[in-house]
Amino acid sequence: MANTAAINRINGLRDIRRSPASHLAAALAAGSIQGTVVLKEGPFQTMAGVRVDPRSEEGARIAAVAGSLPARYGDVGGTDRVIILWLGPSEFLVVAPEEAHDSLGGDLIGSLVAALGDAPGQVVDLSANRTTFELSGPRARATLEKGCALDLHPRSFTVGTALSTEIGNIPVVLQKTGEESFRLLPRASFADFLGRWLLDAMREFASPEVP
Amino acid sequence: MLLIPCPNCGSRDETEFHYGGQAHVAYPENPAGLNDREWAEYLFYRDNTKGAFAERWLHSTGCRQWFNMLRDTVTYDIQAVYPMGTPRPATAKTNATDAGTASTAADSTTTGNAAPSTSSTSITASSTTAPEGATK
Numbered sequence: 430m431a432n433t434a435a436i437n438r439i440n441g442l443r444d445i446r447r448s449p450a451s452h453l454a455a456a457l458a459a460g461s462i463q464g465t466v467v468l469k470e471g472p473f474q475t476m477a478g479v480r481v482d483p484r485s486e487e488g489a490r491i492a493a494v495a496g497s498l499p500a501r502y503g504d505v506g507g508t509d510r511v512i513i514l515w516l517g518p519s520e521f522l523v524v525a526p527e528e529a530h531d532s533l534g535g536d537l538i539g540s541l542v543a544a545l546g547d548a549p550g551q552v553v554d555l556s557a558n559r560t561t562f563e564l565s566g567p568r569a570r571a572t573l574e575k576g577c578a579l580d581l582h583p584r585s586f587t588v589g590t591a592l593s594t595e596i597g598n599i600p601v602v603l604q605k606t607g608e609e610s611f612r613l614l615p616r617a618s619f620a621d622f623l624g625r626w627l628l629d630a631m632r633e634f635a636s637p638e639v640p
Numbered sequence: 641m642l643l644i645p646c647p648n649c650g651s652r653d654e655t656e657f658h659y660g661g662q663a664h665v666a667y668p669e670n671p672a673g674l675n676d677r678e679w680a681e682y683l684f685y686r687d688n689t690k691g692a693f694a695e696r697w698l699h700s701t702g703c704r705q706w707f708n709m710l711r712d713t714v715t716y717d718i719q720a721v722y723p724m725g726t727p728r729p730a731t732a733k734t735n736a737t738d739a740g741t742a743s744t745a746a747d748s749t750t751t752g753n754a755a756p757s758t759s760s761t762s763i764t765a766s767s768t769t770a771p772e773g774a775t776k
């Protein structure tokens with residue numbers, strides 16, 4: 430957690446904030462198999478839902494604030510610090526570190542709202558809408574493949590892309606962050622289910638492989 | 641399981657979609673002028689086509705966009721995908737109705753691999769480009 434001074438500015442509310450899968454932290458640690466497949470919940474993120482026509486002037490203004498808007502499904506736009514996920518032809522999810530939030534000393538939401546102005550579209554603070562799971566390791570793909578119909582082979586699902594799909598029958602944005610690492614963004618109310626589903630899917634990899 | 645070619649996202653499992661019923665059911669020009677029977681027919685009466693059927697689909701867990709699809713109700717063959725608000729495209733396969741029997745239906749439900757022909761609109765043209773990471 431970076432900016433302690435800024436965090437204190439919101440009167441200690443930050444201290445009592447609980448992430449949607451925090452109650453699973455011990456189970457995630459116990460169910461992870463180091464060197465094989467590891468699951469943990471990611472830190473809080475600042476997220477903004479943006480609806481804007483990417484070819485319009487206001488779309489260009491949003492892009493100037495947050496980085497380029499992704500052109501099609503799979504693409505991830507943004508900058509080093511801020512990523513923009515493609516959810517639909519005119520719908521995007523802006524994801525940034527927690528301290529980018531206006532209540533913590535940042536200005537992401539406010540500057541997106543200002544960039545949209547009175548133009549058609551919307552910018553909504555969705556920071557509490559989703560949580561993130563980080564799944565990594567040589568067996569991460571095999572774990573996901575138990576409940577995801579997409580082709581997750583690296584020749585097809587490449588590093589730096591993200592897709593909105595279903596995993597374990599629930600809607601998830603799946604981002605490939607490295608050769609063997611994935612970030613899953615389920616809505617908060619699905620965090621418990623998805624966390625437990627992933628733990629169950631990972632369990633077989635704790636046992637020796639049967640030839 | 642149907643593999644449905646979303647015009648925005650490429651081929652996806654049927655479970656990611658919601659069915660929107662028959663396409664091209666026009667809202668009455670003068671709803672107040674309808675009698676009860678006509679109003680009921682507008683609301684509830686739909687074709688029960690054996691063969692090519694135009695229907696609406698929503699990619700609900702993907703791009704959340706609606707589109708129209710021409711699907712054969714006997715063979716499940718997806719003949720065309722086209723944007724909302726555009727007319728039903730003409731297809732080469734006109735009379736699947738005559739060919740369709742119960743026995744052929746059983747055989748053909750297992751096919752989901754035939755690439756659908758798409759109408760020549762901009763939105764469907766993009767669906768034929770190879771989707772990275774979205775097709776099986």
Ligand SMILES: [Zn+2]
Pocket residue numbers: 646647648649650699702703704705
């Ligand atoms: Zn779609």
